[in-house]
Amino acid sequence: MNSLLGNIINITTDSSLSLVQLKVQNIVLTTIVIDTPETSNYLKVGNCVKVLFKETEVILAKNISGIISLQNKIDCVVRSFEKGKLLCKIVLHFGDSKITSVITRNAFDQLEIQENDIITVLIKTNEISLAHD
Incomplete structure (x- = not known):
């Protein structure tokens, strides 16, 4: 599971749902x-x-x-990757944080991913969860 720290900067509520905007380092995620x-x-x-x-x-x-x-876009740098026959694990750096992605080998080869490449991470709004202490 990827985990980043962020601060809530805006909340829009409709019925029992809330759209929450967060400042994570220098970007806004929703x-x-x-x-x-x-x-x-x-x-x-x-x-x-x-x-x-x-x-x-x-x-x-x-x-x-x-x-x-897709609203959640994070520019990252590829630090390392592990290629399997079916899946690949890519470790990316975003500022002082690490983000890990698992994609198919076909997608990895199509993107021609190399170390130090600039990659945009995309995350759907409904795929982000929040936790608090």
């Missing part, structure tokens, strides 16, 4: 949670939270251009 500030004490602007997402939910793109609906 998640949707089935909670509201009224039902969960941790949902307060300014609070520090853990931003969690699975390795298999990390989409990778190289030289991405154009407008896409």
